[in-house]
Amino acid sequence: MSFTTPYFTLPKFTYLKPKKLEDALSLLRQYRGKAKIMAGGIMLINLMKERKISPEYVIDIKGIEELKKISKTENGIKIGSAVTAIELQSYQIIRDNLPALAKAASYMGDRTLQHTVTIGGNISVGMPSTDGLPALMSMDSLLTIKSLDGERTIPASELVIGFGRTSLKDDEMITEIVVPYSRGFKGTYLKLINASEVAIATVAVSVLLKEKKLTVVIGAIAPRPYYFDHKSLQWNWEASLSENIKNASEIIGSSVKPMSDAVAGSEYRKEVSKVLAARALKEVFGGA
Amino acid sequence: MGQGTPTSLAIIVAEEFGIPLEKVKINQLEMVSTDTNPYTWQTVGSRGLFSDGIALLRAIEDAKDQIKDTASRVFKVPIDDVEVSGGYVFSKSHPWIRKEIKEFAMGYTYPDGTTVGSPVIGRGSYAPVLNTFLDASGHGSNTVFHTYGGTGVELEIDLLTGKVKVLRAIQVYDVGKAIDPLLVKGQMDGGFIMGLGSALYEELKFDEDGRVINPNLINYYVPHFEDMTASIESYIIETPQKDGPLGARGVGEHVMIGVAPAIANAILRATGVKINQLPITAEKLWKAIKEQKPELIEKAQKLFFEEGIKEVQQV
Numbered sequence: 001m002s003f004t005t006p007y008f009t010l011p012k013f014t015y016l017k018p019k020k021l022e023d024a025l026s027l028l029r030q031y032r033g034k035a036k037i038m039a040g041g042i043m044l045i046n047l048m049k050e051r052k053i054s055p056e057y058v059i060d061i062k063g064i065e066e067l068k069k070i071s072k073t074e075n076g077i078k079i080g081s082a083v084t085a086i087e088l089q090s091y092q093i094i095r096d097n098l099p100a101l102a103k104a105a106s107y108m109g110d111r112t113l114q115h116t117v118t119i120g121g122n123i124s125v126g127m128p129s130t131d132g133l134p135a136l137m138s139m140d141s142l143l144t145i146k147s148l149d150g151e152r153t154i155p156a157s158e159l160v161i162g163f164g165r166t167s168l169k170d171d172e173m174i175t176e177i178v179v180p181y182s183r184g185f186k187g188t189y190l191k192l193i194n195a196s197e198v199a200i201a202t203v204a205v206s207v208l209l210k211e212k213k214l215t216v217v218i219g220a221i222a223p224r225p226y227y228f229d230h231k232s233l234q235w236n237w238e239a240s241l242s243e244n245i246k247n248a249s250e251i252i253g254s255s256v257k258p259m260s261d262a263v264a265g266s267e268y269r270k271e272v273s274k275v276l277a278a279r280a281l282k283e284v285f286g287g288a
Numbered sequence: 289m290g291q292g293t294p295t296s297l298a299i300i301v302a303e304e305f306g307i308p309l310e311k312v313k314i315n316q317l318e319m320v321s322t323d324t325n326p327y328t329w330q331t332v333g334s335r336g337l338f339s340d341g342i343a344l345l346r347a348i349e350d351a352k353d354q355i356k357d358t359a360s361r362v363f364k365v366p367i368d369d370v371e372v373s374g375g376y377v378f379s380k381s382h383p384w385i386r387k388e389i390k391e392f393a394m395g396y397t398y399p400d401g402t403t404v405g406s407p408v409i410g411r412g413s414y415a416p417v418l419n420t421f422l423d424a425s426g427h428g429s430n431t432v433f434h435t436y437g438g439t440g441v442e443l444e445i446d447l448l449t450g451k452v453k454v455l456r457a458i459q460v461y462d463v464g465k466a467i468d469p470l471l472v473k474g475q476m477d478g479g480f481i482m483g484l485g486s487a488l489y490e491e492l493k494f495d496e497d498g499r500v501i502n503p504n505l506i507n508y509y510v511p512h513f514e515d516m517t518a519s520i521e522s523y524i525i526e527t528p529q530k531d532g533p534l535g536a537r538g539v540g541e542h543v544m545i546g547v548a549p550a551i552a553n554a555i556l557r558a559t560g561v562k563i564n565q566l567p568i569t570a571e572k573l574w575k576a577i578k579e580q581k582p583e584l585i586e587k588a589q590k591l592f593f594e595e596g597i598k599e600v601q602q603v
């Protein structure tokens with residue numbers, strides 16, 4: 001039996017696995033436009049099977065040690081782009097300091113996939129349903145992007161520019177994610193899906209609270225996540241918590257314009273955004 | 289294939305001859321190869337053990353007849369007086385005249401090397417005889433047996449999102465005779481999970497041109513381990529099926545059928561909301577609650593905001 005449908009075969013490509021970051025960047029430049037980075041490969045391989053992309057060269061970055069490191073510095077926590085979803089959940093420094101990210105990582109596919117899925121790949125997919133971006137955005141994370149020409153830094157909120165599209169140039173790579181907080185903040189990540197925890201989200205909500213700073217990011221409902229903070233939510237630190245949460249939930253409901261797709265309809269997503277945001281806010285303020 | 293039918297068939301052979309189960313070999317790969325084996329139809333209609341079991345019992349009968357024929361000559365007793373059971377071939381009237389079954393397998397060999405009889409190969413087949421096609425109005429008899437049973441569930445509904453979680457399930461089925469009770473329970477647990485998939489998750493979706501928009505297992509969701517209902521209790525009733533193998537009737541698909549109605553009825557009892565379309569996704573249930581019982585959503589919101597939030601120092 002031979003399978004000819006695109007779902008079962010991969011197009012021909014040359015597989016490259018550099019050990020050094022500089023080598024990866026030169027290969028990206030050399031084969032500019034014809035090459036794709038492979039991190040976990042979970043999304044890339046599927047896109048290739050479906051012939052949505054057919055790169056001539058696949059550059060595997062999992063052999064580059066410096067992309068797999070996690071460290072704590074004065075500026076916050078630095079996470080290499082090839083750190084896996086399982087690692088995000090098991091490293092103490094992530095669990096203790098960035099609980100929302102650890103929780104988001106626990107939703108990135110099932111347990112088996114999570115050994116392979118990387119944080120860099122997860123956000124570079126640019127799909128609404130990936131869990132890394134809302135979590136990173138709520139923590140005002142920065143992305144370090146490198147090419148042969150040098151390095152630039154962008155806020156995580158500027159990565160995705162449309163459905164499946166990012167602001168990365170085709171010879172650029174995300175090397176590191178910097179989460180500027182490392183202590184003293186509370187966060188949570190809630191997600192509604194129709195089944196258990198391994199399915200495309202209807203709505204995902206990431207909330208961060210640090211002193212008088214509050215952010216709420218709503219993901220999975222539009223090509224780009226929605227970002228709110230205490231100002232746009234008109235949070236009144238003097239008012240009662242239930243009044244604040246009710247008001248914030250209404251503001252979120254009237255600001256988002258969710259899409260309708262195979263997962264859920266727009267009206268439902270709007271309602272669930274309000275409900276999950278209210279529950280997440282209650283959780284971070286300890287109002288349970 | 290996969291349901292454990294060969295194990296149940298082996299149990300039947302062991303019981304009928306009275307030999308240890310480990311002496312019975314059923315080669316599952318050979319069993320499904322029509323190059324080397326007789327044809328059996330698909331494993332559909334939960335008919336596997338029922339049909340193959342009856343054919344097997346007939347083959348066992350045929351094999352026993354051959355053994356009895358040889359034994360009656362060896363024992364020098366009439367053929368009606370020979371019985372094969374408990375691992376032995378013996379004379380009913382003179383039970384001390386007996387030999388182990390294996391001595392007859394290739395025909396019987398006397399101590400001096402002379403032989404009587406021939407190798408034993410039993411044959412049996414089965415096809416339902418009283419079945420008819422259905423007529424234009426849907427009447428007729430297109431099934432050999434009916435398996436009855438029932439399912440009950442206990443579930444939790446998130447009124448604000450419509451998400452259902454089944455906490456507990458009980459199912460009782462009359463399988464006639466559980467040849468291997470553990471396999472029957474496996475079929476019942478598995479049937480429940482498949483039923484859960486069609487009740488809550490599985491739905492093919494199409495675009496305006498009729499193209500499937502969820503042609504993969506990411507968007508066409510089937511239950512995962514995480515979706516397993518924490519407590520599934522499966523009970524077996526045994527009212528023998530007179531024409532079934534050792535009284536057994538089929539079980540497998542039947543179990544699926546009760547799941548969705550049980551879930552829909554539990555939702556109706558809990559909320560008064562009627563849903564007559566599967567799957568009952570969170571979105572569908574939320575819409576139905578909003579249309580049929582909006583006061584429930586209001587009540588849940590009130591509970592959340594007015595009683596559910598403890599006032600705390602915000603900074």
Ligand SMILES: Cc1cc2nc3c(=O)[nH]c(=O)nc-3n(C[C@H](O)[C@H](O)[C@H](O)COP(=O)(O)OP(=O)(O)OC[C@H]3O[C@@H](n4cnc5c(N)ncnc54)[C@H](O)[C@@H]3O)c2cc1C
Pocket residue numbers: 036037038039040041042043044045081082107108109110113116117118119120121122123124125129130131132168172173174175198199200201505506
């Ligand atoms: C059944 C299933 C369910 C899933 N459910 C979820 C879910 O609910 N939530 C969720 O978040 N994820 C989920 N995932 C995983 C997710 O959708 C992506 O497949 C995964 O996160 C991609 O990570 P990766 O490391 O495998 O990336 P890859 O597939 O290797 O890469 C993805 C894309 O990013 C590019 N890329 C990779 N690394 C970099 C980099 N460092 N810099 C620039 N570009 C880069 C690649 O060239 C490619 O275009 C699911 C996957 C499957 C198969």
